[in-house]
Amino acid sequence: MSNSLSIVFMGTPEFAVASLDALVNSRHKVLAVVTAPDRPTGRGLKLQQSAVKEYALQHNLDVLQPENLKDEKSINKLMEVLMHADLAVVVAFRMLPKAVWALPRLTTINLHASLLPQYRGAAPINWAIINGEKETGITTFFINQEIDKGDILLQEKVSISEDDDAGTIYKELMEKGAALLIKTVDSIADETIRPINQESIPADLLYPAPKIFKADCKIDWNKPAKDVRNFIRGLSPYPAAWTEIVNEEGKKLVMKIFASEVKPDIVLSPGQMLIKDSIHIYIGCKDVAVEITKLQLEGRKTMAVADFLRGFKLEEEGYSIKM
Numbered sequence: 001m002s003n004s005l006s007i008v009f010m011g012t013p014e015f016a017v018a019s020l021d022a023l024v025n026s027r028h029k030v031l032a033v034v035t036a037p038d039r040p041t042g043r044g045l046k047l048q049q050s051a052v053k054e055y056a057l058q059h060n061l062d063v064l065q066p067e068n069l070k071d072e073k074s075i076n077k078l079m080e081v082l083m084h085a086d087l088a089v090v091v092a093f094r095m096l097p098k099a100v101w102a103l104p105r106l107t108t109i110n111l112h113a114s115l116l117p118q119y120r121g122a123a124p125i126n127w128a129i130i131n132g133e134k135e136t137g138i139t140t141f142f143i144n145q146e147i148d149k150g151d152i153l154l155q156e157k158v159s160i161s162e163d164d165d166a167g168t169i170y171k172e173l174m175e176k177g178a179a180l181l182i183k184t185v186d187s188i189a190d191e192t193i194r195p196i197n198q199e200s201i202p203a204d205l206l207y208p209a210p211k212i213f214k215a216d217c218k219i220d221w222n223k224p225a226k227d228v229r230n231f232i233r234g235l236s237p238y239p240a241a242w243t244e245i246v247n248e249e250g251k252k253l254v255m256k257i258f259a260s261e262v263k264p265d266i267v268l269s270p271g272q273m274l275i276k277d278s279i280h281i282y283i284g285c286k287d288v289a290v291e292i293t294k295l296q297l298e299g300r301k302t303m304a305v306a307d308f309l310r311g312f313k314l315e316e317e318g319y320s321i322k323m
């Protein structure tokens with residue numbers, strides 16, 4: 001039988017659960033799981049466990065939740081576990097100091113949702129779609145002192161269709177990433193891996209993938225319709241592109257938009273909203289209009305436009321886009 005490695009897994013969101021599950025069901029041994037501390041959420045500020053912690057507890061795995069990875073006293077137990085590990089595996093976790101990632105015998109690897117060196121950063125799936133890419137992928141690499149710049153281990157490409165959004169690509173990369181991670185760990189255990197320095201990969205222009213905040217999600221209707229549509233699907237379903245609408249009395253509401261289509265035969269001024277037949281919403285962009293097909297008004301459920309217009313009379317109440 002091939003070598004089995006002792007692994008410490010680090011991750012927090014749902015995206016990381018598939019990889020952890022693959023490791024649990026592999027030939028390797030998960031010594032412990034490291035994840036974010038429980039956080040208060042919702043109106044009642046009830047403590048919420050991460051998706052990774054929920055999985056770990058269901059499978060009787062030891063869970064560590066250090067508050068501060070730079071405070072040696074608070075990570076004593078983590079450092080002790082890492083010293084007995086062959087490898088640490090990171091999937092959608094925070095940045096690690098060298099004192100942590102360098103401890104395992106074979107150091108630490110990361111799974112990243114892009115084809116590195118492209119889209120280094122916290123939101124690679126979103127930015128790839130926002131930028132209109134036709135292809136993305138998944139990469140495993142050795143962690144070093146620079147963010148997402150360590151030697152590449154393995155990669156797999158994934159096509160992005162016109163109908164994909166961040167949610168569909170998220171699910172596909174989550175599944176393919178788990179399989180690629182096991183292939184990587186197996187290759188490291190079997191000593192067949194051949195790392196590639198990222199600087200040796202030609203790239204005319206490197207696109208970053210910085211963290212996305214709410215203010216970054218506001219739609220700019222002065223951009224071409226195709227760019228607006230890419231922006232919407234690149235942020236759908238989360239964190240969601242939005243625009244602000246206002247009526248004649250000055251009442252303002254935030255409208256999240258999750259899906260749209262370019263309408264080359266409809267021309268409106270940027271930000272001009274047209275309601276047609278009580279089932280269509282068109283909004284003008286720099287060149288032509290987009291049709292909004294799925295949206296959510298603050299305080300309401302996400303719904304198709306026809307259903308939305310049955311209960312909320314945008315036109316009758318005098319609402320328009322606030323530019």
